[in-house]
Amino acid sequence: MGKEKQTGFRTTIGGQALIEGILMRGPEKQAIVVRGPEGLVIKEEPLKLIRDKYPVLGLPLIRGSVTFLDSMVKGVKALMFSADYYPEEDLGEPSKFEKWLDEKLGNEKMEQAVVFFSVLLAVGFSLLLFMLIPTVLSGVVEHFTKSVLARNVVDGVLRVAIFMGYMILVSRMKDIKRVFAYHGAEHKTIFCYERGLELTVENVRPMPKHHPRCGTSFLFVVIIVAILVHSVLFAIWPVSNVLARIGIQLLALPFVVGITYEFNRYVGGHDNPVTAFLAKPGLWMQNFTTNEPDDSMIEVAIEAMKRVIPAEKGKDRW
DSSP, X not given: OGGGOOOSOXXXXXXXXXXXXXXXXXXXXXXXXXXXXXXXXXXEEEOXXXXXXXXXXXXXXXXXXXXXXXXXXXXXXXXXXXXXXXXXXXXXXXXXXXXXXXXXXXXXXXXXXXXXXXXXXXXXXXXXXXXXXXXXXXXXXXXXXXXHHHHHHHHHHHHHHHHHXXXXXXXXXXXHHHHHHHHHHHHHHHHHHHTTOOOOHHHHTTSOSOOTTOHHHHHHHHHHHHHHHHXXXXXXXXXXXXXXXXXXXXXXXXXXXXXXXXXXXXXXXXXXXXXXXXXXXXXXXXXXXOOOOOHHHHHHHHHHHHTTSOSSTTTTBO
16 A cells, blocks of 8 residues: 555544635544634534434444434535635625525524535435436446346446546546645644654645545445445346336445445554555545645644544544
C-alpha cells in the first residue's frame, strides 16, 4: 500500500469535507469549522447516536445502515451550515413559495424539512443511478441473450462504470475541486494524529492524502458487495422480472450496507497482506476524490480535529 500503510494507533475519528470547511466527528462530539469571510466559524455539539438509545441498532449487520443514514443526515446539516458562509452573488428577494414556507414552518422546521428532502433526494438519486438503471439495462441484455450470466456481468460492469464515471466527472468541477482539497486536508490531519505527531501545518502537510477508512472507499465497496450479493442471490433464486429484481435489491440493500460496514471495520483495523489488497480499490478511487490542500485548508482541519479529540487518551481507538 506504500505510504498509506497503517502502523500503530488507529482512531475512530472521521470527517467530511464541506464548502470551505470540514466536519470532524469524534467519540463524544462533532465539530464544524468553516473559513468564512471574517475568519474561522466554529460549531461544536455533543454526538448523539440513535443506537445509544436503542442498543439493538448497534448490533453487527444492523449498525451499518443506521450509521450510514445518521452520517448522511448530520452531513447534510453540516453542509447547509457551511453554505451559509460561502460567498455568493445577491440572489434578490425570496420567492413567494420561500416566504410561505418560512411563515408556515418557521426556520427550525423548514431546516428539518430541507434536510429530510435533501437526504431523500440523495438516496433516490443514488438508487436510480447505481441500482435501477443497471438493473433495467441488464434486463434488456438478458431478454436478447437469454443468459443469466450475461445479465449479471453487464449489471456489475454498469454499476462500477456509472459510479466511476460519476465520481470522475464530479471531481472535474471547479468548486468540487476545493471541497476535495479539504477532503485531502482531513485525511492528512487524521494521519498526523494517528502517528502521534503534534498537529501543526508543517507536520500535517507531508502526510498521505489517501486514507484506508475513507467514506468514499465505503461507497465504492458497497457497489462491489452489492454485485456479489445480488449474483449469489439471483443464482439461488432466479428472477427475470425487472420490477421484482429491483424490489428484491431494495430489500437486500440494508444487508449489503451492513456487510460493507463490517468489512470496512475489519480492513481498517488490521494491517496484513490480505487487508492491504482488499483496501486497494477504495484507495485508488481516492485519486478522484482527494486533492492536495493548501495551508489554510490544513489549518481548518487541524482546528476541527483538536476539538473532537477525547480527553481520555485512547477512547477513540479503532
